[in-house]
Amino acid sequence: MHTSIATVCLSGSLEEKMEAAAEAGFAGVEIFEPDLVASELTPEEVRARAERLGLALDLYQPFRDFEGVSEELLEDNLRRAEARFRIMARLGIGTVLVCSNVSTATEDSDEVSAAQLRRLGELASAHGVRVAFEALAWGRFVDDYRRAWRIVELADHPAVGTCLDSFHILSRGHDPAGIEDIPAEKIFFVQLADAPALSLDVLSWSRHHRLFPGEGDFDLVTFLGHVVRSGYAGPISLEVFNDIFRQTASGATAAQAHRTLVALADRTAREQAGAEALPTVPAAGHPVGVDFVEVRAENTTDVEEVLDQLGLSFRGQHRSKPVRLWSAGGARIILNEQHARGERPHVAGMGLLYPDVDAAEARVSTLGVPRVTRRIQAGEHRLPAFVSPQGVELFLAAGESDATGRPGWIDEFEHGVPQDEGAEAGEAGVYAVDHLNLMSPWETYDETVHFCTGVLGLQKGTSTEVASLHGLVRSRVLRTPDGAVRVPLNVLPAAGDQHTEHVALACDDVLAVARRAQRRGMRPLPVPRNYYDDLEARFGLTDTFLRSLRAHQVMYDRDADGEFLHFYTRRVGGVFFELVQRLGDYDGYGAADAPIRLAAQARLDAEPSQLSGSARPPRRRGRSVPRQLPEW
Missing domain, CATH: 3.10.180.10 (2,3-Dihydroxybiphenyl 1,2-Dioxygenase, domain 1)
Structure with a gap:
C-alpha cells in the first residue's frame, strides 16, 4: 500500500511538513497549493527535496470552481488550469485534484460539466497531467461521488478520472458500495478522513473537525474494503483539516497519522473479504x-x-x-x-x-x-x-x-x-x-x-x-x-x-x-x-x-x-x-x-x-511526553 498524506494535515513550513511525513514512514505527499505559494522553495527545489527524502509527490490540490460555468468563464478557468499544469511539470506531479464547483457554477447539467471536463482533459494530457474530479459534499450542483463518476464517464477522456474522499461520501450518508461499480483505472486518487458524529453544516464539519482514521465515528473499514475490491491500487492518502493538528508539532502529528492509517489497513485486511492484500501488523488481541x-x-x-x-x-x-x-x-x-x-x-x-x-x-x-x-x-x-x-x-x-x-x-x-x-x-x-x-x-x-x-x-x-x-x-x-x-x-x-x-x-x-x-x-x-x-x-x-x-x-x-x-x-x-x-x-x-x-x-x-502533597504533578500538555521510564 502506497501511503500518502496531504501537507494541509500538518503544521509548519512546507519543508517541515515533508520532513515529518518522510520520518513518519509515508511514501508520498499531496502538495496543498497554499503551502507551495507560501514557501521560499522553488518547485524544482521542492522536487529535489522530495527525492532526497524518498517521497513521491502524488497530487497537486486543489483546483476549484471549474465546471458548470459559462463559456466566457470556462476560457478563464482553462487559462488558470494551464498555469497550474506548468507548475506541476516543474514539481514532477502528474495528477491534479479538481473539486466540484461551489461558487461559480450556473449550469446544472451533467452533459455541460462533462464537455468542460473533456476540454480540461485535453489540455491536461498535453502537459502530461491527469485530472481527478471530486464531488465536494457542499458542491453547488455536484455533491455526490456517484454523480461525479457519471460526469467523468460522459467526459470519456483518458486523462479525466475521479477522486474518492471518504469525508465527502460518508458525511452526506451516501452508500460507498457504488465505489465497486467504478472501473479501477478511472479512480485516480483516494483520500481518507474520519470525523466525529456531529449535527453541523458539512463545510464547517469538514474544515475544522476531521480526524485521522479510527479517531472518529465513520466506518472507514467498510469504505476501504469497497476501494480495494474495486481493484484500485494507487495511493491511499490522508486529507484531514483539523485546527488542533495545524497547531501541534508536525513530527508527532505525522507519526500519529501514519499509525492510524497502518492500523486501518490492518483491520480492513482482517475484516473485509477481498481486502487481504492490504498490509497487516502482528495481531495481539485485547488485554486480559x-x-x-x-x-x-x-x-x-x-x-x-x-x-x-x-x-x-x-x-x-x-x-x-x-x-x-x-x-x-x-x-x-x-x-x-x-x-x-x-x-x-x-x-x-x-x-x-x-x-x-x-x-x-x-x-x-x-x-x-x-x-x-x-x-x-x-x-x-x-x-x-x-x-x-x-x-x-x-x-x-x-x-x-x-x-x-x-x-x-x-x-x-x-x-x-x-x-x-x-x-x-x-x-x-x-x-x-x-x-x-x-x-x-x-x-x-x-x-x-x-x-x-x-x-x-x-x-x-x-x-x-x-x-x-x-x-x-x-x-x-x-x-x-x-x-x-x-x-x-x-x-x-x-x-x-x-x-x-x-x-x-x-x-x-x-x-x-x-x-x-x-x-x-x-x-x-x-x-x-x-x-x-x-x-x-x-x-x-x-x-x-x-x-x-x-x-x-x-x-x-x-x-x-x-x-x-x-x-x-x-x-x-x-x-x-x-x-x-x-x-x-x-x-x-x-x-x-x-x-x-x-x-x-x-x-x-x-x-x-x-489536600495532601504540596508538589505539583507534571501537567501533560501537547505532545511532550517522557521518554525515560523510572528505573524499577
Whole structure:
C-alpha cells in the first residue's frame, strides 16, 4: 500500500511538513497549493527535496470552481488550469485534484460539466497531467461521488478520472458500495478522513473537525474494503483539516497519522473479504487484565497511608530501587519515588496483561509507538514499555485470563508481608483494579482514544459529558468486552486546573471497606445530605440502608441490570482512589454521581489543609511526553 498524506494535515513550513511525513514512514505527499505559494522553495527545489527524502509527490490540490460555468468563464478557468499544469511539470506531479464547483457554477447539467471536463482533459494530457474530479459534499450542483463518476464517464477522456474522499461520501450518508461499480483505472486518487458524529453544516464539519482514521465515528473499514475490491491500487492518502493538528508539532502529528492509517489497513485486511492484500501488523488481541497501576511522587507516604486504610498490604521494597508494592488480591499498586523530584502523587503508569506478550510488543512497536527504556539488573524481569499519547506509560506483561495470577516480577520486592498471605483478597475484600480513570489534554484526546483501540485492542464506548463547576467534562470509556480492563478517559474543562486521576478498586463489600477505613482514620470525600434525600426519592431505598450509606459517605446507583455502590477517598496530590462494588450485571460507573463528586472535590480545593502533597504533578500538555521510564 502506497501511503500518502496531504501537507494541509500538518503544521509548519512546507519543508517541515515533508520532513515529518518522510520520518513518519509515508511514501508520498499531496502538495496543498497554499503551502507551495507560501514557501521560499522553488518547485524544482521542492522536487529535489522530495527525492532526497524518498517521497513521491502524488497530487497537486486543489483546483476549484471549474465546471458548470459559462463559456466566457470556462476560457478563464482553462487559462488558470494551464498555469497550474506548468507548475506541476516543474514539481514532477502528474495528477491534479479538481473539486466540484461551489461558487461559480450556473449550469446544472451533467452533459455541460462533462464537455468542460473533456476540454480540461485535453489540455491536461498535453502537459502530461491527469485530472481527478471530486464531488465536494457542499458542491453547488455536484455533491455526490456517484454523480461525479457519471460526469467523468460522459467526459470519456483518458486523462479525466475521479477522486474518492471518504469525508465527502460518508458525511452526506451516501452508500460507498457504488465505489465497486467504478472501473479501477478511472479512480485516480483516494483520500481518507474520519470525523466525529456531529449535527453541523458539512463545510464547517469538514474544515475544522476531521480526524485521522479510527479517531472518529465513520466506518472507514467498510469504505476501504469497497476501494480495494474495486481493484484500485494507487495511493491511499490522508486529507484531514483539523485546527488542533495545524497547531501541534508536525513530527508527532505525522507519526500519529501514519499509525492510524497502518492500523486501518490492518483491520480492513482482517475484516473485509477481498481486502487481504492490504498490509497487516502482528495481531495481539485485547488485554486480559490489569497487572498493576503505578503512582509516582517525590514522597508517596500519604498514598501508603490511604492504601493501608483501604485494606491493601505492604508487599515489599524493590531490591534495588526506591519503589514499593502494595496489593490485595489482583489489585497491585506500585509506588515509585525514583526520578520524581518536585512531583506530587500522580498516576504514571499501568501494566496490562496479554496472553501473548511477544505479539503485543510486536504490534505496539510495529505501529510506531514510542518505546521507553528501563534499566534492569541481572535477575530482574523485563517488561516492554511504551508511552501513550497522553503521557501514561504502558507496560506489557504475560498473563492468563485470570488477572489475579501472581506475576514473576513480584519476587523483586522484599521485606513485606509474604506474598502468599492474603493473596485472594484484602482484609475487607478488595480483589482487583476495577478501572483506571485517566485525564487527557484536549489536543491529544482523540489520538489517545485511537491508541487504546487501534493499538491496545480495547473497545470504544460512546462519548458522554459530565457537568462540573468549571464546565463540561468530556468522557469516553475504553474497555475490553468482558470488562477486565476499563479505562474511562476524560478531558477536563479549560477552566479547571486540577489535574487528577483515580484508581477504582473492586471489592466484595464496599460498606465493610468504608467502615474499616474510617476506623483507621480515613476521611472519605464528603457527600452532601441533599444527595441522599435525592436517592430516597429516586430509588425508594429503605431508611436503614440510606442511613448506612450516609454514615459512610457511600454513593449508590441502580439500573435494570444491577446495582453499584462506591465511595471516594480525598485527593492525595494528583490522585485519589474509588472503592466500588458491582451487584448483578451492573456495567456502568455511576455517571449520575460524577457531578456530585466533582462538586465535593471543588469545595475541598478551597481548603488547602484538606489536600495532601504540596508538589505539583507534571501537567501533560501537547505532545511532550517522557521518554525515560523510572528505573524499577
